[in-house]
Amino acid sequence: MTxxxxxxxxKNAYSSNGRLQVETEFEELTTAYADYSGAExxxxxxxxxxxxxxxxxNIYVSTEVADVDxxxxxxxxxxxxxxxxxxxxxxxPQLHIIGALGEDVNITCGAGxxxxxxxxxx
Numbered sequence: 001m002t003x004x005x006x007x008x009x010x011k012n013a014y015s016s017n018g019r020l021q022v023e024t025e026f027e028e029l030t031t032a033y034a035d036y037s038g039a040e041x042x043x044x045x046x047x048x049x050x051x052x053x054x055x056x057x058n059i060y061v062s063t064e065v066a067d068v069d070x071x072x073x074x075x076x077x078x079x080x081x082x083x084x085x086x087x088x089x090x091x092x093p094q095l096h097i098i099g100a101l102g103e104d105v106n107i108t109c110g111a112g113x114x115x116x117x118x119x120x121x122x
Contacts, residue, residue, distance in 0.1 A: 058094060
């Protein structure tokens, strides 16, 4: 897993001498990634504790196969689906999907699939 920061909040103000002052608050994101050589069904990628919520910010998927769709679920809700007969590579736009307490991220995919999910736990 890899960590990096995302701007959470930014405030701009001008001081008495006319200079811009920027106050920025960051939240740390984590990237969970896996390269699956075999087919997977409801395989755990990210775990939340019973009192934690996972917040998804971005998803990247690439696959070599065209016979099994890629599905990513947060709890029981499908939050991402790639129809592999149409395309084999996708990067999601900026997301802000908030799971319920204790919900995990699970993957269903065919062999030869790489998945990366940027998230933080709240």
